[in-house]
Amino acid sequence: MKIHLKKLLVRTRRTVEQIDFSDSVTFLHGPVSTGKSTIARLIDYCFGGELERTPAIQLEFVAVELSLKLGGYDCTIERAANDNQRVRVTWNGIDNNIGSVNAPLVAQSESLLDAEVYSLSDLIFYLCGITPIKVRQRSRDPESPLIRLSFRDIWWYCYLDQAHLDSSFFRLEDPFRGRKSQDAMKFFTGLHSERLSQLETELMQIIDEQRTKREAVLQIRSFISRFELGSELDMAGQLQETELALNMAKTERARLEITRYSETHPTDELRSTLRRLSSDIESISLAIAESTESIEEQRALRAEFITTKTKAERVTQAWEILEGVHCQRCPDCGADVLGRPQMEDQCRLCGSPKVDNRITSSLDQEVARRDLNERIDQIADSIARRERELNRMKKQLVKAKTLKESLDAQLQEELARYDSAFVENIRAIEGEIATLSERIRSLQRLQQMPHAINALEEEAGALQGRIDRSRRNLAEERDRLHNADENIIAIAREFKRIMLAISFPGVSEQDHVLIDPRNWKPAVVHGDQDWTFWDTGSGGKKTLFNVCYALAIHLVARGRGLPVPTLLIMDSPTKNISEDENPELIQSLYREIYQISRDQDEPKLQFLLIDSDLVHPDPPIQDFSERRMAGEPDAPSLIPYYTGP
Incomplete structure (x- = not known):
């Protein structure tokens, strides 16, 4: 399931901040309260999650825009600070297959496209070319209807947030979310007994x-x-x-x-009715033709608005790239213009009065973006209303023609009657x-x-x-269920290998790992004893347990073609682990992550790592990207001008 991040634009009241993501590993580091975790939360927010309303977010945040690849589509996900019900998704695929919808977070009754797409979750699966399994809406009720697995249920295995790293093992301890997390593992491994029951x-x-x-x-x-x-x-x-x-x-x-x-005497009233019906049929036919032409024009206009929105974003990016560029030579004749005297209010190249062509503010860009979105939606609503009216007129035309045929037959019958x-x-x-x-x-x-x-x-x-x-x-x-058992065994083996590779405390070569598909809780068996995530005791070991399990799932998915998203976000993977006391443990953990990134083939697993201290890859990784966020001029925070709690 290909999900590849490209960049994140954070629109604040005064600036637009851009965070670019590497194809392999992106490492955000720096002291606390500089916005590192907020970047991960904003990505989660674009995928339909809730946003933690910190003071900075409450005062300065306006909107976020995430550019990414979903399957074979270049997509943009937009969500404003007050968008609580819907998320704007725009995509561009092969053969200029473009689209833009305001996808609801909760499934609605009407489909968004000509497919089973009723929510943001369905749209993400659709663009990725994945058909999710259907699960019981209420897992404990055998009569409960089947619904499609939600993207939010599998997202837990792709975003290890800081708050749950040492307190929750992929929500399995939650009596309600735990069932969803188990459904996600069934989806990943191919173990889905409901299909067997249906067959x-x-x-x-x-x-x-x-x-x-x-x-x-x-x-x-x-x-x-x-x-x-x-x-x-x-x-x-x-x-x-x-x-x-x-x-x-x-x-x-x-x-x-x-x-x-x-002699026959057909009634004048019947003839008059037939003439009126003929006139009505002609009028309705003309109205249908005009409505059809108007609908096609509005569809073309909606496509132009979507294209205009994309072009506006490209113009803004081009301006940001070329802003501040000065010519050393004339682009027309090639003459050197560095020595030409420069007037403060004139252009050194052409001598024209300087005009402030700076791009509009972030708020103006946001207003323009929202206006385009509203116009797209208004045109879509207008098309829907016109189509309903067109269908009504078509039904009216059919009814009128049917009545006319009946009256024609009645007239002929009257003309053919015998006298008394x-x-x-x-x-x-x-x-x-x-x-x-x-x-x-x-x-x-x-x-x-x-x-x-x-x-x-x-x-x-x-x-x-x-x-x-x-x-x-x-x-x-x-x-297939037998293959699912093999996938589960492969995850258990890879889980043990990673724990040994990073020198996980208390794990040895003689131990083995078991994963029970009835509860999906991996247990490390040591002799006559076994222990799980909830038996580790240490908060640092719980964090490592979560990280190693997520890495194992993604590695097996990559090798066996399982439908796991090709993205792993880890916020503070060394939480509760002291660099002074356990430097070898931290180094071995990142060494294993970097080795995984080096060894992988297409589709690549994209990492976003967030931690307080940077650990450099040795040897270096191609496309490795790091960004220090320290609230300093050369290492600004996410919102550079903000100072506060």
Whole structure:
């Protein structure tokens, strides 16, 4: 599941701060209260999380914009300080496949796209090309409906936040969130027993359906034999005789109509109604054409707004890059202009009066961005209203045409009536025709019984193929669950290897790790004893336990193609570990993380590390990026001008 961060723009009341992310490892370090953890929280905020409202965030934060790669799409996620219900997501994919929606955090009833996308979580999975599993909405209720796994449930394994590193093992101790965390591990490893239950239920339903159809065949044949309805050939003979009598009756009716000689008098009211309907149909057809053309124009306008928004962001970036550039030579003729005297209020190159072309403030940019978003949404609402009106007019057109056809038929019938002298004759012949027609319909229905028997027998035979396919799917699902067991064993082995590699206190080569898929709590077994995260005692060991387990999951996922996001954020992975007392432990931990980053192939696992002290990779890592945040001029805090708690 490819998720790759590119940059984070933090809009404050006075500045726009940009944090660039490396393709491999980004290391943020510095003293406390400089905004390091806030960067990770803002990334989490863009993915639908809650934002810790520190004093700096309350006073200065305006909006955040995260640029990233989701699957094959270049995406931008925008969220303002007061966006509590929705998040703006804009994407650009292959073949200029662009889109922009205001995705709700909680699933809504209407789909956002032409797919099963009802929330921000569904949209992230959709853009990444991943179909999440369905889990029970209430895990302890077997009758609870199945819902799609939420992205927030798997995000715990990608963002190790500082607050829970030494107090929670991926929320497994929480009676409510623990079930979601277990569902995430089932999704990662392929262990999902609900699918096996569904396949077994489906197989039983198909077998019952086949048995029902075969019993129906026996009952229909018993019914035909009991009432002596005859064979299919006998029914065909009776049907042929009745059809011959019906044709003779129709011929007699036609003869009576030919001999009729009387003037017809169709009502003027019926003619007037038909003329009015024709006019209405023409007006509605014209309105439908105009509405269709207007909808297409508004769709084109919405696409232009989305493109304008993207271009505006690129212009801002270009201005920031070229701001402060001075020409040494004339770009037209190449003459040296360094020696030319410069007036304070004139351009040294062309001599024109200087004009302040600086970009607008951060607040103005935010206002423009919100205005574009509102216009995109307004046009989308307008398109929806026009489409509803268009559908209403189409239904009205169909209704008018149907009424006109009925009235046309009525007019023709009125024109073709006999005068009173022929009423009795025509009634008699019509009664005979009706009787014969009903008899034909009855015979045709009875004639369908043998066909129905044959069809039921064929359907029962065809169901055998579905039964065989369902049994094959059951076998494959059981094999897949076997593969899931192998994935779980691989995670346990990798977990032990990483703990040994960093010299985890109390773990030796003779120990082994067990992961029970019933509760997903890894236990280290040492002789007759075993211990888990909750038995480590030390806060530092709990932190290391969390970090090692997350690394193991991501490494196995990379090697076995499991659907784990290719991003790991670790805020203070050496929490509660003293650099003075345990320098070897800290060095070995980061040495293992850097080695993982060096050895990986595509898709690469992207690391964002946050700690107080920088540990340099040795040997160096390509694209390694570090940023010191100390509240100093050469190492500013996240909000440079802010001073306060």
